[in-house]
Amino acid sequence: MARRLNLEEIGRRAGVSRSTVSRVVNGEPHVRSETKKRVEAVIAETGYRPHAAARSLASNNTGVIGLVIPSAVETLFDDPYFGRLILGISAATNEVDMTLALFLFGEEPDEGSIIYRVVTPGLVDGVIVTATTRGDPLIDHMQGADMPFVVIGRPDSARSTFCVDVDNRGGARAAALHLAALGRRRPALIAAPSNTTAGVDRRNGFLEGLSEVGLSVENRIREGDWTQGSGREAMSLLLTERPDAVFVASDRMAVGALRAISEAGLNCPGDISVVSFDGLVPPDLTMPRLTSVVQPVTEVGKRATRLLRSVIDGTSTTPEHVVFPTRLAVRESCGSAPPGS
């Protein structure tokens, strides 16, 4: 009675075979349109849905892609970054009717278990790895496994991977040039952790930009840990050096820096110009609104997904590095906002 709905059963009810139903379900050709109609009617009426696992087993693909977000998740999720990334990836997977599986590594010391889960055959067709810390063993693990993957960010070691990154260096350089053009002469830097490639790239880009115009941070440099608190602390330490501008390597740290500036009784942008990186914090959240280097996170997610797809189905075979440009969004915190922006 309550026999499970399967191809055979649908076929029985429509008076055709398993194979024919399969062809109809998959939109394959070579089915007489009359037959097709009959089968579709039965499917609609029964609410039949093909069994995903059976399909995966037989066809050797799952229609699922994994997103791996390793370590330090607790803190990272306060950042809109991952939300936006997930949004982009999800939009792209929805487009092609795939499903997104999320692998968040907790604090457990043995990343072992979850790493292995990621590369379990028959679970996902491929994974997107967000590995921005340098020397992350995860990348090596993935290289060893027989699982297509794409990295978001720039892995330091592996040149033989597909990856999608943003132009951290170029964006930071643009920030330097902008501050210089505003006439600032004592720039400071609140850098992101130097164990991340993004942190390194932003730092180098900024320093590079400065040196192009004959400026330098001298000892006006501190390293934060992405958090707002670290930005605040770094800024208050830097204030003793009397900088007239600061480039903060992330929005969140910049929010902290603004706070430190205001607590010190100084004015931004009057006394100090602030430029940040990310463009993820809603501008209206801060006062003054932050000038920042905007990175297209959602786009990165979409692109990574499409790239992974092409790796999975063999369209892309030679490692490829996609780099998205960044864009300086000028607002009030740098002191040069055009009236209507």
Place this chain on the structure above:
Amino acid sequence: MARRLNLEEIGRRAGVSRSTVSRVVNGEPHVRSETKKRVEAVIAETGYRPHAAARSLASNNTGVIGLVIPSAVETLFDDPYFGRLILGISAATNEVDMTLALFLFGEEPDEGSIIYRVVTPGLVDGVIVTATTRGDPLIDHMQGADMPFVVIGRPDSARSTFCVDVDNRGGARAAALHLAALGRRRPALIAAPSNTTAGVDRRNGFLEGLSEVGLSVENRIREGDWTQGSGREAMSLLLTERPDAVFVASDRMAVGALRAISEAGLNCPGDISVVSFDGLVPPDLTMPRLTSVVQPVTEVGKRATRLLRSVIDGTSTTPEHVVFPTRLAVRESCGSAPPGS
């Protein structure tokens, strides 16, 4: 040569049968410890991992649970809420070695495709639905499908579902009592959308609390749409009514409200006490720091996951409503912060 690693192959190499290997892999008893060692050695050396799809097909469970976040995602992801929720759910799934699949509904009008994907047999063992809008058809769809599910929030219609919610009403009531205790006599309300049960509950809870102490909002009430911008607009409109306190139904709207207050040249908490709901915005982000009703989002996620597990394996059969208490975190924005908080 490059034959696929499977139970049979591992068995061949270890000199045992498929079944024995299966028992070892699954930690089942009745395997001689010597045999077990030999098999484990082969597994370790080959890096064998069982094929997830095959396993699912044979055992009829997938080890994957789905999280469904419907509609309006674009805006919602600026909110830390979903990040925290995902964190909690992910922590709980990791604990029991399950995988989390994410279903984000985009803006496409035909939610059809993705709704159907969610209930595809053999994809996930069950789903957690975050459906807070009233009359959401998704709940009905789920009821019709043969798929275990748990709702986060309070669905208005369905009484016959498992759900996990927070005490929105009680929290809002506490906010009202607190403001009254501070001597405020002209309270205002910036409510959350009335097409969400959380919005309704918070509104009712606040009004209930006020009436208990003989106060009322009169016409000092506006409805926002969860966004910061809407909070700002609502607040600036309310200011013409000269309220001396306001309860804002979400952190994000409260941030907007603070901005409106400061833009009007008024002082918080001096002129107006502000209490918000959520406790998700890092306190240091705002000035003054927000007093808010804190909801344990991560806990809700964990609990929902565990509840779903018990529904899946049949431990829980009768619909159950779990309600988490909320807690008023007093900071400066209400004007009564204890010195050391």
Place this chain on the structure above:
DNA sequence: TCTATGCTTGGGAGCGCTCCCAGAAAGGGT
């Protein structure tokens, strides 16, 4: 020594699907 009991082990069946080949049916030209 023989049988009862329990622990091990092997292999058949089957999960629901896809892939592929072969056979049936339907056309199209001579």
Place this chain on the structure above:
DNA sequence: ACCCTTTCTGGGAGCGCTCCCAAGCATAGA
């Protein structure tokens, strides 16, 4: 009428696993 091509349809085989039953093999008690 014929044959040949093309379109359609059915069913075998197999994906890698779990579940279950039966057989092997000890050990122990009679």
